[in-house]
Amino acid sequence: MDYNDIILLLNKYWDGETSLQEEKILKDYFNSGKTDPRLSAYAPMFQYIQKEQQVSLDNDDFSSEITNKTTRDNVKPLKRNQIWMRMAAAILFLVVGAWIYCSLQTDNLNNTGSKYAVKVYEVEDPEEAKIIVKEALMMVSGKMNQGAKKASDGINNFNKIKNIISRKGK
Amino acid sequence: MQMNDFLYHIHQFKDSLYRFSLRIVGRTDEAEDVVQEVFIKAWEKQEDYSSIQNTEAFLVRMTKNLSIDKLRSKHRRAEQLGDEVMKLGTTATPEKNAEVTDTIERMEDIVAGLPEKQKMVFQLREIEGKSYQEIADCLDISMDQVKVNVFRARKTIKEKLLKADAYGL
Numbered sequence: 001m002d003y004n005d006i007i008l009l010l011n012k013y014w015d016g017e018t019s020l021q022e023e024k025i026l027k028d029y030f031n032s033g034k035t036d037p038r039l040s041a042y043a044p045m046f047q048y049i050q051k052e053q054q055v056s057l058d059n060d061d062f063s064s065e066i067t068n069k070t071t072r073d074n075v076k077p078l079k080r081n082q083i084w085m086r087m088a089a090a091i092l093f094l095v096v097g098a099w100i101y102c103s104l105q106t107d108n109l110n111n112t113g114s115k116y117a118v119k120v121y122e123v124e125d126p127e128e129a130k131i132i133v134k135e136a137l138m139m140v141s142g143k144m145n146q147g148a149k150k151a152s153d154g155i156n157n158f159n160k161i162k163n164i165i166s167r168k169g170k
Numbered sequence: 171m172q173m174n175d176f177l178y179h180i181h182q183f184k185d186s187l188y189r190f191s192l193r194i195v196g197r198t199d200e201a202e203d204v205v206q207e208v209f210i211k212a213w214e215k216q217e218d219y220s221s222i223q224n225t226e227a228f229l230v231r232m233t234k235n236l237s238i239d240k241l242r243s244k245h246r247r248a249e250q251l252g253d254e255v256m257k258l259g260t261t262a263t264p265e266k267n268a269e270v271t272d273t274i275e276r277m278e279d280i281v282a283g284l285p286e287k288q289k290m291v292f293q294l295r296e297i298e299g300k301s302y303q304e305i306a307d308c309l310d311i312s313m314d315q316v317k318v319n320v321f322r323a324r325k326t327i328k329e330k331l332l333k334a335d336a337y338g339l
Contacts, residue, residue, distance in 0.1 A: 048277035
C-alpha cells in the first residue's frame with residue numbers, strides 16, 4: 001500500500017471507523033520497518049500494540065496451583081437439611097439402641113428377679129396407658145430437641161469459624 | 171465436568187485475561203492472582219458456567235470486576251509495565267534497543283494515563299482484536315459507548331504522539 005492509502009486508513013482509524021482487517025493492515029505496515037518518514041510519529045502506537053500482544057502468563061505451575069486450591073477448599077459446609085437428616089439418623093439410632101437395651105434389661109429383671117428391678121407398672125386401663133405413653137414420648141421428644149439444638153448450635157459455630165479462617169487466608 | 175477438562179477448555183483465555191487484568195492492576199503478580207481467582211470461581215460456578223453462551227465475555231467481566239476490586243482494595247493506581255517489555259531480540263543493537271524501549275515506555279505512559287474505561291476498551295480492541303460488539307458484551311456497555319471510548323482513546327494517543335514527535339522526544 002502506498003502513502004496515500006495509509007493516510008486514508010489512518011484517518012478512518014482515528015475516527016474509530018476502521019474494521020479489524022483494516023487495522024491489521026495498519027499494524028503490519030507500521031511494523032514492517034518500511035514506514036514512510038512522514039508517518040513515523042504514529043509508528044510507536046502500532047509497535048507498542050504488537051509488543052503487548054506477546055505478553056503472556058508465564059507460569060508452568062499455573063494449572064496445578066489452581067487444581068491444588070480447588071481441592072483444598074473443596075470441603076463445603078453441609079446444607080441444613082443434610083445436617084438435620086444426619087442428626088435425626090443419629091438420634092433415632094440412639095433411641096432405638098436405648099429401647100432395645102431397656103427392653104433387654106426389663107426382660108432380664110423379669111426373668112431373674114434382680115435386686116436392681118425397676119418397678120414395672122401393669123396398666124390395665126387403655127386410656128391410662130395412652131396417657132403414660134404420651135407423657136413418655138413427650139419427655140423423649142423434649143430431650144431430643146435439646147440435643148438437636150445443641151448439636152445445631154455447635155455446627156453453626158464451627159461453620160462461622162471456618163468461614164473466618166477461609167477469608168483471612170485469601 | 172472434570173477439572174482437567176475444565177482447565178483445557180478455558181486455558182485458551184488465560185493469556186488474554188492476564189493481559190487485560192495487567193492493564194488494570196499494573197502488576198504482574200496481582201494480574202496472575204486475579205486470573206487464578208477467575209478460574210477458581212468459574213470452576214466453583216460450573217452449573218452457571220456451562221449454561222453461559224458467551225464464555226469469554228463472562229470471564230472477561232469477572233476479570234474486570236476482580237481487577238478493579240484488587241486495585242481499589244490496595245488504594246493504588248495502575249503502574250507502568252515493568253520487566254515484560256525488556257525482553258528484546260538479541261539481534262538488535264544497543265542503540266536500537268534503547269530507541270524501542272523509549273518508544274514503548276512512552277506508549278506505556280500514554281495508555282496508563284487513559285481513563286479506566288478507555289484503557290479497557292483500548293486493551294480489548296487494539297491488543298485482543300475484539301469487535302465492538304464483543305467489547306460491549308465483555309464490559310456490559312452499549313456499542314455506542316464502545317465507539318466513543320475507542321474514539322477518545324485514539325484521539326488522546328494521537329495528540330500525545332504528535333506532541334512528542336514535535337518536541338523530538
